[in-house]
Amino acid sequence: MIQDYTVEKVMDARNSFCPGPLMELIKSIKKGEVDKIYEVWSKDGGSIRDIPKWVDKAKHEMVAVIEENGYTRFQVRKTR
Amino acid sequence: MSKNKTKVLILGGGTGGVIVANLLGRKAKKQAEVTLISNQENVFYEADLPYRVFDKKSLDSQFKPVRKVVNKRVTVLNEEVISLDVENQSVSLKSGASIPYDYLVIATGAHYDYDAVPGFKESAYHFYNEEGIIELRKALNDFVENGKDGKVRNVVVGIADLPFKCPVAPLEGAFMMEHFLRRKKIRKTTNLHYLSPIGGAFSIEQANVHIEKKFKKKNINLHTFFNTETIHTDRKIIESLEGDEIEYDLLLMVPPHRGQDYLNGTPIIDESGWVNVNIKTLQNEDYPNIFAIGDAANLPVSKAGSSAHYQAIATAHNLIDVVKGKFDISQVKERYDGHATCLVMTSLTSAMFFDFNYNRAPFGLGYISNRLFYYFKKYQRFLYFYGFLSGRM
Missing domain, CATH: 3.50.50.60 (FAD/NAD(P)-binding domain)
Incomplete structure (x- = not known):
């Protein structure tokens, strides 16, 4: 799949445990610009549950959830 | 003091710094010249602070002078660090002095930034x-x-x-x-x-x-x-x-x-001012002679006294082995496993007990809220000052 958008910032949180990856994402979105896409990498199983729930609650947009070898990449667009 | 001794400098006179100082002062007295710098005169016991809100007792028993709880072979300086030069291996103090080191342990905790959240x-x-x-x-x-x-x-x-x-x-x-x-x-x-x-x-x-x-x-x-x-x-x-x-x-x-101001501008911190370290060796990967423990470290584990305690023991034993020549600084052991212990007050008279690490959740029995754990929490202060801080427990 060819990605037709640019990711503003990638946070590698594979060394972190839940809720670390979510917190990395929140920190970047808080500081970031509207419409930009932020990506966080996590290998903690809890992120699969927590990150989409938070994105939904905070009314941002989950652009993609990409499964890699042993970790997951979450791409989120800041919408407000 | 011998000029041949290895200079180990510990920044911070809280739980982590004091335990590292005591273990090195006791177990590497012939090999290491140990200095601890603290900007506080006292060690402050913090684990029961939420409880202390609800009693009306004096808080004096939360404090003990740093000098009193640190091994006599360790030099204690009551000074404020204003900058760290990782290239030249020295720290500058507010008094104007500069202190060189061979190995540095950063245990200066966090500071509270009351302006960071509006209101x-x-x-x-x-x-x-x-x-x-x-x-x-x-x-x-x-x-x-x-x-x-x-x-x-x-x-x-x-x-x-x-x-x-x-x-x-x-x-x-x-x-x-x-x-x-x-x-x-x-x-x-x-x-x-x-x-x-x-x-x-x-x-x-x-x-x-x-x-x-x-x-x-x-x-x-x-x-x-x-x-x-x-x-x-x-x-x-x-x-x-x-x-x-x-x-x-x-x-x-x-x-x-937030992390401490004197670390700003150094190449060893993350965006929020926490020191980047390997999660198991507690060593900075770019500057292997620098370790960080406790709240100051960027670790995926609770910032808490118990974590600082276990991290201090792991770091001290690595440094003891290094100064004794058992292995090189590039070969320090992965001695910290994310261990943390919490006695969690669930009312004014009961508590639960959580003991966990990077790979293991708290034990089942600890979830049973009871009076015994509460008494442990209530009297842990004595164990802290007379046991934990020595590094023997």
């Missing part, structure tokens, strides 16, 4: 230091007095920003507040709210189930994914990054934590 300074109370506790005690007293009129009011317990020291502390604050309000006979007219920045009340799922069960039983309203953005003092409303709003009459909130 915090004007509106929120906390129990993270002596001044905070004294102010909170007064505010609670007023709240109880006002509560006699029978009007319904909101007490909110929350977290201003992440990360913060001791993830169970605000939970304890909520549980003890609930019991306190019952004792004062104003629980029925007080709505108690808990604001959690994550998807549950606690980060470890197995423990979270038990915490949330207790919240339900005690009628504490849990608000998840509530990351504090602004406290509107005029309207008495807390607004979250997610767009929620909660009204408060009394706000008890963990203050925003």
Whole structure:
């Protein structure tokens, strides 16, 4: 799949445990610009549950959830 | 002191720094010249601070002079570090002195940045230091007095920003507040709210189930994914990054934590000022002669006294082996496994016990809230000053 958008910032949180990856994402979105896409990498199983729930609650947009070898990449667009 | 000795410099006279100093002072006395620099004259015992809000006793017993709890072979300087030069291996002090080191242990903890969240300074109370506790005690007293009129009011317990020291502390604050309000006979007219920045009340799922069960039983309203953005003092409303709003009459909130200023501009910290270290060796990977432990370190584990305690023991043993020539600094062992221990107050007279590490959740028996764990928590202070700080336990 060819990605037709640019990711503003990638946070590698594979060394972190839940809720670390979510917190990395929140920190970047808080500081970031509207419409930009932020990506966080996590290998903690809890992120699969927590990150989409938070994105939904905070009314941002989950652009993609990409499964890699042993970790997951979450791409989120800041919408407000 | 011998010129041939290896210079080990420890920054910070809290739990982690004192334990490293004591172990090195005792076990590497022939090989290491150990110096500890602290900007505080006293070691401050913090583990029972949430509890101390609700008793009216003096806080004097929380303190012991650093000099008294540190091994006599260790040089203790009551000074403030103003900068660190990692290339030239030295720190500069406010007094103008410069102290060189061969190995450095950073254990200077976190500082509270009350301005980091708008409205915090004007509106929120906390129990993270002596001044905070004294102010909170007064505010609670007023709240109880006002509560006699029978009007319904909101007490909110929350977290201003992440990360913060001791993830169970605000939970304890909520549980003890609930019991306190019952004792004062104003629980029925007080709505108690808990604001959690994550998807549950606690980060470890197995423990979270038990915490949330207790919240339900005690009628504490849990608000998840509530990351504090602004406290509107005029309207008495807390607004979250997610767009929620909660009204408060009394706000008890963990203050925003940040890394220490003297580390700013050094190449060893992350964006928030925490020292980057390997999660198992606690060593900075670019500057292997620098270790960081406790709240100062950027680790995926609770910032808490117990973690600092285990990290200090791991770091001290690595340094002892290095200065004794057992192995090179590039070969330090992965001695820290993420171990943390918490006695979690679940009322003013009961507690749970969590013991966990990077790979293991707390044991099942620890979830049983009981009086025995409460007594451990109540008297742990003595064990801390006369046992833990020595590094023997």
